[in-house]
Amino acid sequence: MKDNIYTHNHPSGSSFSTDDYVVAATYNLKEMRVVTKGVTYSLKRPKSGWGLVGKDKQGAIGVAFSDAKKSVTARLKHYV
Numbered sequence: 001m002k003d004n005i006y007t008h009n010h011p012s013g014s015s016f017s018t019d020d021y022v023v024a025a026t027y028n029l030k031e032m033r034v035v036t037k038g039v040t041y042s043l044k045r046p047k048s049g050w051g052l053v054g055k056d057k058q059g060a061i062g063v064a065f066s067d068a069k070k071s072v073t074a075r076l077k078h079y080v
Helices: 018-026 058-075
Strands: 004-009 032-034 039-044
Touching: 018 032, 018 039, 018 058, 039 058
Parallel strands: 004 032
Antiparallel strands: 032 039
């Protein structure tokens, strides 16, 4: 799945789950998309990569989650 775009749905309407970040980082995805009713969320791999070094996956996932949350929050402000 490396360098691919992975798209899936969340019928409950939620955005990214912790598992979504784990999958994106573990498989070195280019982008992870979550589709809900009326909204598509996108998490793109940073230019510097997911930042995985050795067993530091939790740290990288935390950074990815923080970046995605900031991005989604900023985008949602345009719709409110």
